[in-house]
Amino acid sequence: xxxxxxxxxxxxxxxxxxxxxxxxxTLVTFMLSIAMIAPSKMVLAKMLxxxxxxxxxxxxxxxxxSSIQQTKKVTDCVVGLVQREKExxxxxxxxxxxxxxxFAGLIKGSHLKNSENVAxxxxxxxxxxxxSEPSYFMVQRMRPTILKECGSxxxxxxxxxxxxxxxxxxxAAIVAEIxxxxxDGIRKLSNRVAGxxxxxxxxxxxxxxxxEIYDTFELHVNSTKVAxxxxxxxxxxxxxxxxxxxxxxxxxxxxxxxxxxxxxxxLSKESKxxxxxxxxxxxxxxxxxxxxxxxGMMIPITxxxxxxxxxxNPIIMSKNLxxxxxxxxxxxxxxxxxxxxxxxxxxxSTFSDKYEIEEIxxxxxxxxxxxxxxxxxxxWDGEMEVTLDTFVELGAAFIAALVLIFLLMVIYYxxxxxxxxxxxxxxxxIIGVIVGHWIMDIFTTDTFFLTATSLIxxxxxIGISSRNSLLLIDFTKSLMxxxxxxKAEAIxxxxxxxxxxxxxxxxxxxxxxxxxxGDAVFGGLGVALxxxxxxxxxxxxxxxxxxxxxxxxxxxxxxx
Numbered sequence: 001x002x003x004x005x006x007x008x009x010x011x012x013x014x015x016x017x018x019x020x021x022x023x024x025x026t027l028v029t030f031m032l033s034i035a036m037i038a039p040s041k042m043v044l045a046k047m048l049x050x051x052x053x054x055x056x057x058x059x060x061x062x063x064x065x066s067s068i069q070q071t072k073k074v075t076d077c078v079v080g081l082v083q084r085e086k087e088x089x090x091x092x093x094x095x096x097x098x099x100x101x102x103f104a105g106l107i108k109g110s111h112l113k114n115s116e117n118v119a120x121x122x123x124x125x126x127x128x129x130x131x132s133e134p135s136y137f138m139v140q141r142m143r144p145t146i147l148k149e150c151g152s153x154x155x156x157x158x159x160x161x162x163x164x165x166x167x168x169x170x171x172a173a174i175v176a177e178i179x180x181x182x183x184d185g186i187r188k189l190s191n192r193v194a195g196x197x198x199x200x201x202x203x204x205x206x207x208x209x210x211x212e213i214y215d216t217f218e219l220h221v222n223s224t225k226v227a228x229x230x231x232x233x234x235x236x237x238x239x240x241x242x243x244x245x246x247x248x249x250x251x252x253x254x255x256x257x258x259x260x261x262x263x264x265x266x267l268s269k270e271s272k273x274x275x276x277x278x279x280x281x282x283x284x285x286x287x288x289x290x291x292x293x294x295x296g297m298m299i300p301i302t303x304x305x306x307x308x309x310x311x312x313n314p315i316i317m318s319k320n321l322x323x324x325x326x327x328x329x330x331x332x333x334x335x336x337x338x339x340x341x342x343x344x345x346x347x348x349s350t351f352s353d354k355y356e357i358e359e360i361x362x363x364x365x366x367x368x369x370x371x372x373x374x375x376x377x378x379x380w381d382g383e384m385e386v387t388l389d390t391f392v393e394l395g396a397a398f399i400a401a402l403v404l405i406f407l408l409m410v411i412y413y414x415x416x417x418x419x420x421x422x423x424x425x426x427x428x429x430i431i432g433v434i435v436g437h438w439i440m441d442i443f444t445t446d447t448f449f450l451t452a453t454s455l456i457x458x459x460x461x462i463g464i465s466s467r468n469s470l471l472l473i474d475f476t477k478s479l480m481x482x483x484x485x486x487k488a489e490a491i492x493x494x495x496x497x498x499x500x501x502x503x504x505x506x507x508x509x510x511x512x513x514x515x516x517x518g519d520a521v522f523g524g525l526g527v528a529l530x531x532x533x534x535x536x537x538x539x540x541x542x543x544x545x546x547x548x549x550x551x552x553x554x555x556x557x558x559x560x
Contacts, residue, residue, distance in 0.1 A: 002496055002497075003496075005495075005496045005499060006492045006493060006495070006496035007492070009491070009492040009495045009496060009541075009545055010488055010489065010491075010492035012542075012545070012546070013488055013491060013492065013545050013546055013548075013549040014488050014549075019546050019549070019550070022542060022543060022546050023543075023546060026428065026539075026543055029431055030428065030430075030431055033430065033431045033434040033435055034434070036434050036435070036438055037434065037450070041338065042438055042441075043434055043437045043438050043441070043450050044334075044335045044338070044447060044449050044450065045335060045337060045387070045391065045449060045450045045451075046335040046336065046337075046387065046449035046450070046451055047167050047168075047336070047383055047386055047387035047390060047451065047452055048166045048167040048451050048452065048453070048521055049166065049446075049447075049448075049449050049451060049520060049521065049523065049524070050134065050136035050163075050166065050333065050446070050520070051135075051136070051163070051164065051165075051166035051520055051521065052128045052131075052134040052135050052136065052520055053125075053128070053135045053136075053163050053164050054124065054125050054126075054127060054128060054135070055102075055122065055123060055124050055125060055135075055164070056123055056125075056135055056139060056161060056162060056163040056164070057099060057102075057104065057105065057120055057121065057122050057123070057161075057162045057163075058078055058082070058120070058121040058123070058146075058159065058160070058161055058162075059108075059118070059119075059120055059158075059159070059160045059161075059162060060074050060075055060078060060118065060119045060120075060121070060150075060157065060158070060159050061117060061118050061157070061158040061159075061160075061207075062074065062117040062118075062154055062156065062157050062158075063117065063154070063155070063156035063157070063212060063214070064115075064117060064211060064212040064214045064312070065117070065214050065277065066116060066117040066154065067116055067273075068095060068096055068116040070117075070154055071095060071096065071116060071117055071118065071119050072095055072119075073153060073154075074119075074150055074151075074153050074154065074157055074159075075093050075095065075119045075121060077146075077149060077150035077153060078121055078146055078150050078159065079091065079093060079121065081142070081145060081146055081149065081150070082121070082123060082142070082146075085138070085142070087125050087126050087131050087133065087138065088123050088124070088125060089124045089125060089126055090123075090124050091121055091122060091123045091124065092121070092122050093119060093120075093121050094119060094120045094121075094122070095119045096113075096114070096115065096116050096118065096119065097113055097114055097118075097119075097120075098110035098111055098112070098113035098114075098118075098120055099120040099122045102164065103164050103165070103169065104162050104163065104164045104165060105120075105162075106169075107165070107169040107170065107171060108162060108171065125138070134446075135163060136163065136333065136446075137333075137445075137446070139161045139163060140332060140333055142161075143161055143204060143332075146159055147159055158205075158207055160204075160205035160207060160330070161205065161330075165383075166520070166521060167383070167386070167452075168383070168386050170381075170382045170383045170386060171209075171326060171328055171381070171382055172205075172207075172328035172329060172330055172382050172383070173329065173330045173331040173336045173382055173383045173384060174197070174203065174328070174329045174330075174331070174336055174339065174340055174343075174380070174382050174383070174384050175326050175327070175328050175329075175380070175381040175382035175384075175385075176190075176193050176197070176326070176327040176328075176378055176379075176380060176381075177319070177324055177325075177326055177377075177378070177379040177380075177381050178190050178193065178324055178325055178326075178327065178376060178377070178378055178379075179319075179322050179323065179324045179376060179377040179379065180323065180324070180374060180375065180376040180377070181323060181374065181375075182372070182374050183314075183316060183323065185369060185372070185374055185376060186323065186324065186325050186376065187210060187213075187325070189355075189367065189376055189378075190208050190210065190325050190327050191208065192351070193327045193347065193378065194206050194207075194208050194327050196343050196346050196347055196350075197327065197329045197343055199346075200329075200339050200342055200343045200346070201339065201342070202331055202332055202334040202338070202339040203329040203330070203331060203332070203339050203343070204329070204330050204331070204332045205328075205329065205330040206327070206328070206329045207327075207328050207329075208325065208326070208327050208328075209317065209325055209326040209327075209328065210314060210315075210317065210325045211312070211314035211315050212312075212314070213311055213312055213314055214311075214312050215277075215309050215310070215311065215312075216309070216310050216311070216312050217279060217282050217307055217308070217309060217310070218307070218308050218309075218310050219240070219305045219306070219307060220305060220306045220307075220308060221233060221236065221304065221305055222304060222305060222306060225303060225304050226304050229291075229293055229299050229303070229304060230293035230294040230295055230297075231291050231292075231293050231294075231299065231304070235291060236291065236301070236304060236305075239289060239291055239301070240289070240301070242265055242266060243266065243267050243272075243289055244266070244267065244272055245266065246264045246265060246266030247264065247265065247266070248262045248263065248264055249263055249264070249265045250262075250263045251263060279307060279309055282307060283302055283307055286300075286301045286302050286305070286307070287300050287301070287302045289301045291304070326381075328382070333446060333447065334447070335387075335447075335449060336382070336383055336384035336387055337384060337387060337388070340363065340380060340384050341363075344363060344365070344380075347365065347378070348365075351367065354369065354370055354371070355367035355368060355369060355370065355376075356368040356370060360377070362388070363380050363388075364377065364378060364379050364380060365377070365378040366378075387452075390452045391452070391455065394452060394455040394456065394459065395455070397459055398455070398458065398459050398462070401459055401462050402423055402426065402427065402462065405422065405423060405426065405462065405463075405466050406419050406420070406422075406423050409422050409423070409466075409470075413473075413556065415556040417551050417552075417556060418473055418551065418556055421469065421473070421544060421547045421548060421551065422466050422469040422470060422473070422544075423466075424543075424547065425465055425466070425468070425469040425536070425539045425540055425543065425544045425547075426461075426462045426465040426466045426469070426536075428465075428535060428536075428539040428543065429458065429461045429462070429465050429532040429533075429535045429536040429539065430458060430532070430535075431535045432531040432532040432533070432534050432535025432536070432538075433450075433454060433457070433458050433461075433527075433528045433531060433532045433535070434450070435531060435535075436527045436528065436530060436531025436532070436534075437449075437450050437454065437524070437527060437528075437531075439531070440517075440523075440527050448523070448524075448527070449524070450524065451523075451524035452524075453521065453522050453523075453524040453525035453528075454524030454525065454527065454528045455528075456525055456528075457513075457524065457525040457526070457527075457528025457529045457532060458528050458532060460529065461528070461529065461532040461533065461536055464505070464509065464533065464536055465536035465539060465540065468498070468502050468505075468536060468537070468540035468544075469539075469540055469544050471498050471501075471502075472491075472494050472495060472498055472540065472544055472545070472548070473548065475494035475497065475498060476490045476491050476494040476548065476553065477553075477557045479493060479494060480553065480554070480557055481557055487549065487553050487554065488549060491545050491548050491549055492545070495541055495545050499541055502537055502540060502541065503537065506533045506534070506536070506537045509529055509530075509533045510529075510530050510533055510534070513525075513526040513527075513529035513530045513533075514526065514530065516529070517530060
């Protein structure tokens, strides 16, 4: 076996045809592996894959001004559908408020919810190892049904699914931060960006972090009419407050409780309801409330007040002292980068009708309104931004590792050629990493992404593959200098001799990495180590010997 492999290597490096086939095949394989990421998208990049959680939350948000009864009707619909799921162990509904804070709720601002048009439904699932369906598949399957049956009950209802994040805490997978000095302009632009995100395939749960502007009604007391009618302002205020909010009118003493028990009085829930959301309905309700003046006459409240319509005052958001708003979107089992690039292309092609668009940075945009000349900035954030930053930083770490290895080898060998051979042998392990992710994607039910942990595994492979090439070169050097062996025979003998320890080292790494390959978060690390090690072994035993043979080893191995 030893002699056969040695002869195969010897024949391969001495034959010009075989050498060219190996080198050209390596180049083509490398180019094809890179093409798997872009533009073919056979291997997709993502910060981290989906995490199989034991819980998730459903947020329901109706339009501003909706009643608690309307919110309850929507949540009851959602609960009815959720209860059909056999994997749901229990759930709890929080009407008009946020649920007790968890990791996801803390980031999403659940503690700020305090209005009748919002609710949260917290679901607890059976343990992950007892379920055949991951939580993210369950969410993906349930979302269309719930949106169709419950989201259409009232126009403008938003139902979103929130899972505990697998990675860094972010508002959403994709966040478009829109900055400007004009609140109306920001609102107009954010609504248009949200429309683009809603039409982008792979994006769900689109939401604008801003208050809706709706009609409110104000009561202005006519002090002249109040004075002539024989009633006073306090009497009018008390009746209005008592009717709609309720107020304490007396106390009750108890033999059990030491404190006095307050007694509240207000209209019934049915009496408080308005027939419609318009000023006529409000006037009709107020006309049913009457006050008795000093002469015993009943005076309708509508005779004493003036009712006017006014637009609500939305909250003004800011970040770093700059006025802004967020447009958020989640991804439906896809990477964040590709839908964002698609949405960005749509913005560039369609928003030019009203804005002059200038690209700033890698993805960010500056939009100038053609009519008002006001400037707005669209800054992308969220998990997408974390993904880009992480991949850039890991890429920089990988390049730094290669440069440091190259410099160390230059110091050791005093040869740029030998250092370059070691560097190239290390770099070719990326072929195995990419191809390995493609193979795993074929055999897994969900998309197997190239994640941040995959890049960590790739960086870890550099030392392993560099060590293999280093041992081959050192052994060849000793054979040529000490044994006076010809270059080709020395390379073949060194390769065949080092093959066994290289295979044993690779087998140990592969077997140890199989434990990581099945993990939801660190699966990319395991796959990168397994397939990258295979590629590193092939590069060390086939490609590096060819490169060594083409180099002038006698010159590089000569001693002073």
